[in-house]
Amino acid sequence: MTKSKGSAGPITKEQREDLVAASLILAQHGVLDAFGHVSMRHPADANRYMLSRNLAPELVTSADIVEYDLDSEPVDANAPRGFLERYIHGEIYKARPDVHAVIHTHSPSVVPFGVTRTIMQPIYHMSGFLGRGVPVYDIAKESGRQTDILVREPGHGRDLARVLADKPMALMRGHGNVVVAQDIRVATYRAIYTEMNARLQLQAMMCGGPIEFLSKEEALLTEATLEGQIHRPWELWKAKVKIR
Numbered sequence: 141m142t143k144s145k146g147s148a149g150p151i152t153k154e155q156r157e158d159l160v161a162a163s164l165i166l167a168q169h170g171v172l173d174a175f176g177h178v179s180m181r182h183p184a185d186a187n188r189y190m191l192s193r194n195l196a197p198e199l200v201t202s203a204d205i206v207e208y209d210l211d212s213e214p215v216d217a218n219a220p221r222g223f224l225e226r227y228i229h230g231e232i233y234k235a236r237p238d239v240h241a242v243i244h245t246h247s248p249s250v251v252p253f254g255v256t257r258t259i260m261q262p263i264y265h266m267s268g269f270l271g272r273g274v275p276v277y278d279i280a281k282e283s284g285r286q287t288d289i290l291v292r293e294p295g296h297g298r299d300l301a302r303v304l305a306d307k308p309m310a311l312m313r314g315h316g317n318v319v320v321a322q323d324i325r326v327a328t329y330r331a332i333y334t335e336m337n338a339r340l341q342l343q344a345m346m347c348g349g350p351i352e353f354l355s356k357e358e359a360l361l362t363e364a365t366l367e368g369q370i371h372r373p374w375e376l377w378k379a380k381v382k383i384r
């Protein structure tokens with residue numbers, strides 16, 4: 141394959157497979173449907189990231205991965221059409237050097253928490269990472285105008301990154317969420333367990349009475365323990381999808 145002008149070079153087979161697997165796994169868990177996307181910062185160049193072409197996540201193959209610069213322009217001028225909301229990825233990578241994977245979802249159970257005053261909090265040990273806080277990005281408030289809700293401009297992406305700040309997840313009002321992590325496996329884990337936490341928290345609310353969420357300290361302790369176990373769910377999830 142000819143190296144395109146300015147490309148940071150190929151990523152390894154395993155890295156590419158992990159990126160494809162993440163889309164398939166999240167679709168299998170109902171976190172992504174025909175919409176939403178997963179990216180990975182380029183392992184060899186922090187100023188690049190890898191994201192599939194404009195395609196439903198369940199259909200993504202290794203051949204669909206496109207390299208972008210952090211302004212979310214494809215490195216190859218002849219690259220296939222990209223996602224309208226790719227600025228979510230580029231602007232977060234600019235703002236967060238610690239982040240190496242970004243997932244944008246319309247994860248259904250999280251949506252109520254973006255449009256009400258009910259704060260999403262860690263209901264169990266699997267989602268301890270939520271104990272670091274769950275900000276809500278409101279595109280109307282941040283941009284000062286009415287939009288189609290999509291993060292389709294670099295400025296929207298910058299606003300979202302600012303609201304996300306140093307957190308692992310931000311809700312997006314009337315839209316979904318964005319999940320970030322130090323690698324694609326942890327990001328996938330967080331996206332799945334954010335959806336699970338949302339469902340369980342809604343169920344707990346139906347039980348009535350005050351909810352005993354994890355304390356801040358418990359949340360941080362469980363986050364550290366679970367992320368040390370990431371190989372276990374990842375191996376299982378990856379084995380259950382067909383990577384092409």
Ligand SMILES: [Zn+2]
Nearest residue numbers: 225244315316
């Ligand atoms: Zn979206």
